[in-house]
Amino acid sequence: MQPALLSVSVRTRRTPFTNRVTAAGVKAYTVYNHMLLPTVFESVEADYHHLKRHVQVWDVSCERQVEIKGPDAFRLAQVLTPRDLSRMKDDQCYYIPMVDESGGMLNDPVALCIDDQRYWVSVADSDVLLWAKGIAAGLRLEVDVDEPDVSPLAVQGPKAEDLMARVFDDSVRDIGFFRYRKLAFEGKEMVVARSGYSKQGGFEIYVDGSEYGEPLWDALFAAGEDLAVRPGCPNVIERIESGLLSYGSDMTRDNTPHECGLARFCDTRAAIGCIGRDALLRMLHDGPSRQVRGVRMQGEPVAPCTQPWPVYADDQRVGQVTSAAWSPDLQINVAIGMIDASHWDTGTIVEVDTPAGLRLADVTALPHSSK
């Protein structure tokens, strides 16, 4: 596809950071949860190199929160996922697959228990708000489900911890992976989690109140000048290398968590009452017949994958690739795909039908490694 402009309207919502992102010269966006998500600043490749060496501040406000509040908050949260939430600690971030009645993925959010009777679900690109509200209405649960004015700001990269320690305090260094603390910025307590959509290390600040957006952005840039801090965004090359799936691309409602390699986040037998349980019990019994894998394609750098690319072996379709990019560090085209059981073993040779023709490829584990 040729490059096309994005038409911005009120419907493609701005974020508390859009003024800063625009001033920083953002070059491209996508729309995610009806909101602007930056995708390119300098270039995808330059952004990638910088992310792996320094520290970036990402406007990921589009990771909207669905707040579930009230006496039945735990019950609704557990209805929404096959992961057993009873074992979730107060300071934990829980990656929770969310499925429909047939076990098809609806979202892969991160849940936080904010306090007694209050959860935040930080969602990928689908209206979990409507899903949760619909179930609550149908079951007549005693909960309030809403989207609060909370906008995650990610600080990612190897120097993220140093930058965060300057703007908050050294206690950020003690936050474990997928754990959070409530830390103050300008007197306002905010959730600060060690998490983020890269494997370069870092944090997500759940900016609680749009009015704190620009002051926090500015504080991070003022404190990080000697760390080469700059604006960034989820980087398609880095996330494919790291094996981070994108809901809507690498997994959809067609796929079970087992197909997506997320079975370890399902405690289906324990999660009594969760929607999709019957279907997932069957999946637990049978196992998936296809699963997410890495794919490495030979040849010149490929163009971005804008529609599934069929994967063939022995003239049979054995899967599809849904994300692909040239990896400067690995010097090969890295991809994420859904591969049939017959061909999902590491080292299996396949062909990928790209817009530039068939590419010889091999199936591999995720994350992509340098070997």
Next chain:
Amino acid sequence: MQPALLSVSVRTRRTPFTNRVTAAGVKAYTVYNHMLLPTVFESVEADYHHLKRHVQVWDVSCERQVEIKGPDAFRLAQVLTPRDLSRMKDDQCYYIPMVDESGGMLNDPVALCIDDQRYWVSVADSDVLLWAKGIAAGLRLEVDVDEPDVSPLAVQGPKAEDLMARVFDDSVRDIGFFRYRKLAFEGKEMVVARSGYSKQGGFEIYVDGSEYGEPLWDALFAAGEDLAVRPGCPNVIERIESGLLSYGSDMTRDNTPHECGLARFCDTRAAIGCIGRDALLRMLHDGPSRQVRGVRMQGEPVAPCTQPWPVYADDQRVGQVTSAAWSPDLQINVAIGMIDASHWDTGTIVEVDTPAGLRLADVTALPHSSK
């Protein structure tokens, strides 16, 4: 905001017509229901003039269908809207406000009764699929809720009827406004409705099966050469002139149908069991305190409205503008806004706080007229 590119991925889904739209030189898109929606071909203004004089073919696949099927189909459909569906005729297209438990707008789709026990709901930009599935799961209704492979293609403009008669047959001329017939294309029966997101007249073909997309597109262009047919898309100038609201821009979950001027589509007292009924009964009793209005702004052409512009009178905020464009035909800036009862009378003088400064404006009825 400066122009920025749209990053396309598998998640921002292509349509059955994307190849044709791309070949036709589309200049910009938005993302709507996780799908590409073209927004500009030649230029917004050139597209506008052509639409009002000739005929255009629009890829509005992003008007996804939510199919509700099964013994409880009617019951679920009625739970989803305060409009009384018991009076809906078999060949009717019903504009149905959809609200949450507090009466806040979730979507403003068009519902069709396809056959006994089967509805299609043609949705604006929110995941009604998840809302309907959630309610069905909570209420344990005997329905199947899914997104079928159906992609609306609109044929809009004063010459639309002539073009449609050539590709289908003269019976399209007998289809009443917001009525439909099932007509065959290449042997496949499809819903053809007299509807569409413009006031220039025209049809929407519910293309039933992606494989019919390009053949139908090509047939329309082959048949319409002497009618000056060309690709188009919902046009922001024309839709503001015509007073067509955009969900997510001009109305959101903050607004009741009454605020959106949609009270005539609510039969709240009759719609027993619909979600939000209690809140809407209160609204029926009290009436709205603000409502959608036209706003006409003096001065030079304004830039597109990418965030709500406050509306002031006597130094008080009395509303906001959410869509705005220069109208070449009316030679004034036309807008859609939500205006407080104190200032919603036609002719009221207000000021709109645009990025280019305060603009003198007057409140008017919708659609915008040439007077």
